[in-house]
């Protein structure tokens with residue numbers, strides 16, 4: 001039987017934004033709010049982060065500037081009062097943070113949905129898509145949708161905000177520099193524990209542990225470990241060793257790993273005339289708790305670049321270069337902070353996780 005071919009439908013917009021996570025939704029809200037015609041292409045379920053994520057108190061400025069603070073406050077996403085750490089000595093230190101020092105803790109599904117709603121309220125058109133492809137000139141997105149066949153979005157500028165898992169092929173991406181490969185191994189626990197409401201990080205020989213109390217009363221426990229060591233030792237053995245060596249709340253836990261995801265800090269650059277933002281280009285080490293903040297800030301910058309193109313103040317190729325330079329400055333500044341913080345833990349200098357990271361120069365030439 002002859003296959004039915006759908007003729008692609010052409011839609012003309014000022015900006016097509018691929019990916020409706022925090023970066024894509026924020027860029028779309030900024031552009032639609034400025035009166036531009038925006039298509040926000042959304043595909044669910046390709047995200048690499050955690051169910052709930054924290055932002056440092058200083059993120060308030062970026063949340064405010066990007067308009068996301070309103071969503072955070074409406075949803076009541078405030079950080080925990082109690083923070084604990086075991087770092088550089090085997091002692092658990094618990095702090096009761098003043099209200100301004102608590103930062104934020106967002107439930108990602110609800111946060112992302114609220115940001116998307118903001119974008120559509122500002123006038124962006126949200127389109128559910130399957131496969132997408134970009135033409136070489138950076139002016140067309142070909143998108144396959146589950147129900148209506150194919151669309152071609154003709155745009156003056158394209159923003160790629162598809163997160164950490166973006167394949168290089170989508171936007172001719174290449175890795176510029178990355179930190180040693182890091183894997184996040186997690187499990188969700190129902191626990192009766194004195195520290196069940198305390199957000200805690202702990203350095204162990206195998207990496208570092210993150211004890212994150214969730215809004216529903218459970219705790220997400222994550223081990224950030226070295227990918228190579230996990231391959232040679234085995235996932236469960238590495239996990240058991242990390243929990244066995246802990247002195248903080250993870251110490252008494254008997255649980256298996258439920259999920260594993262790559263969490264390597266990586267800077268990628270695109271050689272295509274597109275504006276890449278968020279984790280797709282500038283993925284930070286989760287130790288910083290600044291991934292979301294950076295995604296929002298880079299999205300605002302991407303929106304600024306796209307607007308310059310649409311309004312004829314900049315060429316697409318130049319705007320793409322400006323976007324890349326912004327990411328590179330930020331990524332290297334984060335790298336320096338992360339490396340310095342990792343170096344402050346001196347108990348495990350011979351262990352693979354720490355050896356690989358402490359051997360890094362603080363400021364490599366770039």
Ligand SMILES: Cc1cc2nc3c(=O)[nH]c(=O)nc-3n(C[C@H](O)[C@H](O)[C@H](O)COP(=O)(O)OP(=O)(O)OC[C@H]3O[C@@H](n4cnc5c(N)ncnc54)[C@H](O)[C@@H]3O)c2cc1C
Pocket residue numbers: 018019020021022023024041042043044045046047048049050052053054055129130131132161162163164165166184261262263277278279280284286289290291292293295
């Ligand atoms: C284990 C772990 C823990 C973390 N913890 C924190 C934390 O506590 N605090 C913090 O600030 N950051 C944290 N981060 C980082 C944070 O998750 C990211 O920085 C943030 O999600 C980046 O936002 P984004 O919009 O760039 O990408 P994403 O959140 O990944 O959004 C990308 C969106 O694009 C969609 N998409 C993907 N492919 C396509 C496609 N082809 N077409 C259309 N849509 C597509 C995805 O479904 C998703 O909706 C953590 C990361 C990891 C890995």
